[in-house]
Amino acid sequence: MSTKVKETGREPLFHIVRRTDLPFWKSWLIRIAAVVASLLICAVIIVLVTGDNPIQIYATMIKGAVGSPRRIWALLQGVAMLLCVALAVTPAFKMRFWNIGAEGQVLMGGMGAAACMILFGKTLPAPVVLLLVIVVSILAGALWGVIPAFFKAFWNTNETLFTLMMNYIAIQIVSYFTYIWSSNKGNNVINTINADTHVGWLELPASIDKYGYLLNIIIVAVLTVAMYFYLKYSKQGYEISVVGESENTAKYAGINVKKVIIRTMLISGALCGIAGMLLVSGTDHTITPNTAAGRGFTAIMVSWLAKFNPLFMVLTSLLLVFMEKGALEISTVFGLNDSFAAIITGIIIFFIIGSEFFINYSIKKRQKEVEAK
Amino acid sequence: MIAAFIHRAVMQGIPLLFGATGEIITEKSGNLNLGIPGVMYVGGISGVIGAFLYENSLPDKSQANGFLAIMIPLLACLLGSFLMGLLYSFLTTTLRANQNVTGLAITTFGVGLGNFFGGSLIKIVGADVPSISLSTTSRFFSATLPFAKDLGWFGEIFLSYGFLAYLAVIIAIIASLYLKRTRSGLNLRAVGENPATADAAGISVTKYKYTATCVGSMIAGLGGLYYVMDYVSGVWSNDGFGDRGWLAIALVIFTVWKPNFAIIGSILFGGLYIVHNYLNQFFPFIPVDMSTQELIKMAPYVVTVLVLIFNSMRNKRESQPPEALGLPYFREDR
Numbered sequence: 096m097s098t099k100v101k102e103t104g105r106e107p108l109f110h111i112v113r114r115t116d117l118p119f120w121k122s123w124l125i126r127i128a129a130v131v132a133s134l135l136i137c138a139v140i141i142v143l144v145t146g147d148n149p150i151q152i153y154a155t156m157i158k159g160a161v162g163s164p165r166r167i168w169a170l171l172q173g174v175a176m177l178l179c180v181a182l183a184v185t186p187a188f189k190m191r192f193w194n195i196g197a198e199g200q201v202l203m204g205g206m207g208a209a210a211c212m213i214l215f216g217k218t219l220p221a222p223v224v225l226l227l228v229i230v231v232s233i234l235a236g237a238l239w240g241v242i243p244a245f246f247k248a249f250w251n252t253n254e255t256l257f258t259l260m261m262n263y264i265a266i267q268i269v270s271y272f273t274y275i276w277s278s279n280k281g282n283n284v285i286n287t288i289n290a291d292t293h294v295g296w297l298e299l300p301a302s303i304d305k306y307g308y309l310l311n312i313i314i315v316a317v318l319t320v321a322m323y324f325y326l327k328y329s330k331q332g333y334e335i336s337v338v339g340e341s342e343n344t345a346k347y348a349g350i351n352v353k354k355v356i357i358r359t360m361l362i363s364g365a366l367c368g369i370a371g372m373l374l375v376s377g378t379d380h381t382i383t384p385n386t387a388a389g390r391g392f393t394a395i396m397v398s399w400l401a402k403f404n405p406l407f408m409v410l411t412s413l414l415l416v417f418m419e420k421g422a423l424e425i426s427t428v429f430g431l432n433d434s435f436a437a438i439i440t441g442i443i444i445f446f447i448i449g450s451e452f453f454i455n456y457s458i459k460k461r462q463k464e465v466e467a468k
Numbered sequence: 469m470i471a472a473f474i475h476r477a478v479m480q481g482i483p484l485l486f487g488a489t490g491e492i493i494t495e496k497s498g499n500l501n502l503g504i505p506g507v508m509y510v511g512g513i514s515g516v517i518g519a520f521l522y523e524n525s526l527p528d529k530s531q532a533n534g535f536l537a538i539m540i541p542l543l544a545c546l547l548g549s550f551l552m553g554l555l556y557s558f559l560t561t562t563l564r565a566n567q568n569v570t571g572l573a574i575t576t577f578g579v580g581l582g583n584f585f586g587g588s589l590i591k592i593v594g595a596d597v598p599s600i601s602l603s604t605t606s607r608f609f610s611a612t613l614p615f616a617k618d619l620g621w622f623g624e625i626f627l628s629y630g631f632l633a634y635l636a637v638i639i640a641i642i643a644s645l646y647l648k649r650t651r652s653g654l655n656l657r658a659v660g661e662n663p664a665t666a667d668a669a670g671i672s673v674t675k676y677k678y679t680a681t682c683v684g685s686m687i688a689g690l691g692g693l694y695y696v697m698d699y700v701s702g703v704w705s706n707d708g709f710g711d712r713g714w715l716a717i718a719l720v721i722f723t724v725w726k727p728n729f730a731i732i733g734s735i736l737f738g739g740l741y742i743v744h745n746y747l748n749q750f751f752p753f754i755p756v757d758m759s760t761q762e763l764i765k766m767a768p769y770v771v772t773v774l775v776l777i778f779n780s781m782r783n784k785r786e787s788q789p790p791e792a793l794g795l796p797y798f799r800e801d802r
Binding site: 110111112113144193195246250251252253255256257259260261262263264266267268270271274275389392393395396399430431432433434435436437438440441442444445448449451452455456 | 578582717776781789800
């Protein structure tokens with residue numbers, strides 16, 4: 096080593112080594128440090144913009160996120176919805192199938208739910224409509240997910256670009272139907288569907304569930320645990336990891352890669368469909384082209400930041416939703432534009448993305464000549 | 469009427485052309501920068517901030533100097549989008565982060581930044597104006613040749629645009645020649661196709677990835693600048709830029725990674741984007757209501773998906789995405 100340095104004399108000052116031996120607690124310490132650092136940077140920016148005391152501002156944020164029972168419920172609902180979409184994209188990502196079409200798959204799921212509620216709301220009995228809502232929205236989401244998977248499996252069509260385009264096709268389809276079904280001809284708004292009869296609504300009685308979010312939260316909690324076990328302990332979950340590590344290895348091991356790709360995207364799309372159903376039938380009781388509200392994209396970051404572990408995703412989605420609600424409160428209090436939340440979210444994500452480097456790699460300094468001798 | 473349609477289609481297409489040219493250069497280095505929509509927003513808002521500060525520094529709007537009125541927003545736009553490109557490169561190339569996640573984060577951040585400053589700039593600067601309306605500087609951006617109006621349909625189709633529109637076409641042609649005819653362009657394509665081989669051949673993969681991504685972002689940022697300063701005459705409205713950034717990425721696929729095709733492609737996409745406004749005039753016998761318009765707006769995306777499928781089925785070498793697109797390259801991993 097030492098002689099080599101002398102001979103070439105051009106060994107770079109640093110070199111980067113992949114590390115595999117970092118203890119679990121250390122990697123989380125680095126992540127937490129990154130979040131703290133990002134919060135400090137955010138504080139500096141907030142102070143520059145508002146000119147107010149940073150501690151006061153963070154107090155405003157906390158108040159905005161968890162200041163009242165209603166807000167706590169809204170926070171949990173936000174976490175549940177983001178988490179549901181994140182759960183949906185995770186099996187695909189573990190397989191290295193870059194499904195960035197969750198936005199469209201959620202919308203199609205919501206579309207399926209809204210269609211059933213509108214078309215059959217007056218003619219069929221309520222339990223049948225609810226069943227249809229569930230089945231159709233899951234099928235619609237799954238269909239939207241499986242189309243790119245089919246082409247990926249058989250012709251290796253680039254799935255990132257394909258799923259991205261499918262988002263906008265879905266948005267236009269929903270725009271089309273919001274016009275067709277709009278409550279007052281031409282205003283492009285569907286009022287609350289079946290507001291008087293509640294047909295097709297996924298809800299618990301108001302005596303149990305005051306704010307109407309509880310059922311969504313329970314469903315997503317069950318899905319989270321189920322996904323954890325599916326990925327970690329089932330044969331299919333194992334096949335997903337193998338395909339993700341190396342398609343060739345999977346082939347040699349006798350795994351039918353095409354089948355795994357299509358099956359996994361069916362699951363991914365179906366879960367997005369469930370998210371769409373929870374949003375339309377369980378929460379909003381209407382649909383707009385913005386029903387998914389960018390969750391399809393944020394969910395990708397949630398899933399990736401949690402290293403595809405469903406249980407950690409609870410934490411990452413809580414962090415992002417908490418910051419978003421808090422930043423919204425700041426923008427209201429200080430009369431700023433509500434996109435402030437997106438900036439804060441962006442900064443936090445940049446820091447966490449950056450911190451991954453220090454978890455996966457270590458930087459080794461060039462050894463000094465004196466030491467080398 | 470057809471001349472007017474083409475005129476509008478070109479105006480719609482120019483931001484897409486900037487975005488697509490920038491993204492093609494970026495993708496040729498193997499970086500799939502999904503942050504382009506955010507970068508274009510940042511380019512637009514940086515130009516707006518530059519123009520806003522310049523206009524507010526003038527005691528009297530009529531004294532505006534044409535050179536400064538163009539250069540300040542232009543440089544601000546280039547700087548803003550350059551920084552976004554640099555951030556993306558730093559995260560993906562130096563810190564080796566996942567490209568898709570980084571790109572989406574850049575888009576969230578960039579769109580947020582644009583809307584935030586668009587909505588709060590007046591309050592932050594403490595200016596005494598009701599809304600951001602940069603008609604003075606915008607006038608210089610949308611200035612056309614004085615005799616364009618006298619040339620009838622020819623003038624309307626070819627000569628009736630601000631200088632940025634011509635710049636877009638020139639940049640696309642230069643980019644095309646650069647990729648096809650120069651050694652450096654060949655090296656860039658090698659980096660995107662197979663970075664390990666390029667590295668072995670002595671090409672600095674890191675340098676090419678950084679340069680291509682930053683230059684690509686600056687070009688894409690100009691699309692945002694063109695949109696605010698020329699297309700909407702300097703009036704910023706939040707989310708007004710809409711999904712044009714994604715449409716630019718669609719255009720990259722549609723034109724199979726060729727900037728010269730993108731010139732025609734952008735006009736075609738621009739036309740599809742607005743054709744619903746003209747259908748009633750062209751075909752009065754076909755009833756076109758608002759709902760049909762929404763379906764027509766779907767066309768660019770459907771066409772792009774079909775192109776993507778067709779190209780992957782035909783499996784011709786020239787029309788494939790760069791081989792290493794979206795994949796990280798770490799020399800030590802081999």
